[in-house]
Amino acid sequence: MPLRPLIALRLRPFPASPLALVPLLTLLLFLVPIAAGLIGTWLPAFGFLPNLGGTRFTLEPWARLLNDPALPGALTATLVSGFGSTLLAFALTVGFAAAAQGTWAYRQATRLLAPLLAVPHAAIAIGIAFLLAPSGFLLRLLSPWATGFDLPPDVATIQDRYGLALALALATKETPFLLLMLLGALGQVQSPQRLATARSLGYGPVTAWLKTVLPAVYPQLRLPIYAVLAFSLSVIDMALILGPTAPPTLAVLVFRWFNDPDLALRFVGAAGATLQLLVVVAGIALWRLGELLVARLGRRWTAGGARGGSGRTARTTWSGSLFAVLTLGLAGLLVMALWSFAGRWRWPAAWPDSLSAATWSRQLEPAMETGWTTLLLGLAAAGLALLLVLGCLEQEQRSGRRPTRALWLLYLPLLVPQVAFLFGAQVLTVSVGLNGSFTALVWSHLLFVLPYVFLALAEPWRRLDARYLRSARCLGATPFTVFWRVKLPMLLRPVLFATAVGFAVSVAQYLPTLFAGAGRYATLTTEAVALSAGADRRIVGVYAFLQALLPLAAFAAAVGLPAWRYRRRRALQ
Amino acid sequence: MTLELQSLSLSLGGRRLFAPLSFTVRDGEIVTVMGASGSGKSSLLDFLCGMLDRNFTTEGRVLLDGADLAPLPPERRRVGILFQDDLLFPHLSVGENLAFGLPPDLRNRSARRAEVARALVDAGLEGFESRDPATLSGGQRARVALLRTLLAQPRALLLDEPFAKLDVGLRDRIRSFVFTHARAKGLPTLLVTHDPDDARAAAGPVVALASLSDGSLANGGEPGSS
Known part of the structure; x- marks a missing residue:
């Protein structure tokens, strides 16, 4: 039973401490809305939602869903973009790590990760749309001299039927995440020693990595990969920007049903949301099967003794591919910024006729208001998440237990598709009178912010040399003094980094803002996605740029503040 | 005792x-x-x-x-303890490390400062209050660690x-x-x-x-x- 370790109900060592209740409170805060949300979605999927006149159980919503002409196309696009992006991101991560370990490219790539990690999904998607669209920057660069196009071609380079552009954008956003997770995991499996052993037995560098490091490191990469797969199979904001439109992906189709003026379609939407959950569960199960198969074949390959070559070709190929994807993401952001300053910019000119701040001066006031909501919401969600995570970690340390299996629970909001439970969670907030309130909004963001804050902070917190704490206690410091004057300041860097991660996750939320905010709150993300459906690219550029800027500023502060605070402390540089 | x-x-x-x-x-x-x-x-x-x-x-x-x-x-x-490593807190200066050991009932700021200064003289490190512990030699760090422990009485x-x-x-x-x-x-x-x-x-x-x-x-x- 994985619940037990995190709940830590055995209060024996600190019976009077309210801290002992923090893990339980944290779990309840995010398990209750998910469970209630799932049930609140499943009931209408079978016809039961008294508020909308559904008072008896029926399979009719499922019949309507399965007979919908859009469903087969939606499923195809969902599977192609979901699996395609995850496979691409995984291949790039593993291929690059295996082929380029220890090279200059490896060190440079790790530096490029942070900005791409910080930037919200929607901003990446908008940037890539600005690059790849038929009237986008890439075709402008090549037209008409290379392509012969005098007008933007009538080809679906984005919003294509199978969601290929969507898959590419998802891979661009998820590869840095997987690479970062891999880098963290590599430190824990003695990869240099494993490599040295294999190399001394005559194995080439890439083969040595794949045969000795990958099997050790993969278990730690498994959960992040499942989270990426679940997200890619059910993403909405990026799919609205880059995905197919007729039919759209399954998640977008469900989203439309939930928002349709015809309330009867809520039932079909609920059935669709349940199907979305099944797709994700089946997707993860399929991936797991694939893992088992590859592991079986891999063992045979490992035992076969093939030594592999020098890895030079692999190094060039994988480094080139990874940099192409990272460049695509970063170039999209630059083009987005350029559009926000563009005056007249006719096709096929590769550069605007003039640059001006006109769009910015017109849009700044409304954008600032939206930006302010985004900022407050992000700070509230990240701050609250930090308090809860610190409480959990402090309680874990004081009670001397390590909840390893509970990690699965933390990942729950990342594994369950948002669209599969947010409708039901909204039903819950309506029934307790919280719907459309700032509290509900913060709570809905907290569900997705908290797991990332925990993942970012848990390892550094647990790794802090316990002898410092012992030393402080023996000098007369109470546990609270040790927490406040030793742990927090010594861990200022990871604490601020985790907060910035949480803030970036909050800024990027699209669906939770729409559902929990009941349309009353607009954030930079909801505005950017709404505008991308057809507004002037200059205005989209302003919003998407600001949306990317907020988390980047948070990361800059998270790096800059400790560096400034400890500029005279060499051991903390 | x-x-x-x-x-x-x-x-x-x-x-x-x-x-x-x-x-x-x-x-x-x-x-x-x-x-x-x-x-x-x-x-x-x-x-x-x-x-x-x-x-x-x-x-x-x-x-x-x-x-x-x-x-x-x-x-x-x-009960004071000294380990193999000096465990001076890296985020505090030498003076702040010593002051960390001083009992809280010594409230007067200048009295606390004077105690720290006295301990530093004792360690042969007069005027080292604002130094970063990371810049001290191994012997200097060991002496500061002992005096921090002793200041906690x-x-x-x-x-x-x-x-x-x-x-x-x-x-x-x-x-x-x-x-x-x-x-x-x-x-x-x-x-x-x-x-x-x-x-x-x-x-x-x-x-x-x-x-x-x-x-x-x-x-x-x-x-x-x-």
């Missing part, structure tokens, strides 16, 4: 680490506890300062000045191989710095080490702690002479 161990033994997972220990450490006396790694030396000190892992079970009692230590949390025991001192990582040349000087201060303050001191030179320099009784895992018995009775 005396530190008294009465039939003290520690067990982990049902296995006793050493035979029951009984001895008394008097004012300014330095008792050396020697034993191989894994014999429970460090766990013994963890127990004395109140930081022993909860998975251990204990038997026997420890009295400091006649009062049982067991019910007290670590911060109220006033301990009633007993525990030494967990504090000289093991120092260069040979430095070791003698730091050893005599620590021992001189401990004796001058009249602190009952327990030194844990596997270096016979430490025991010789301490010039006090020696307790040999043998691991019980191989079935042999510890010298868990009265300390022998060095």
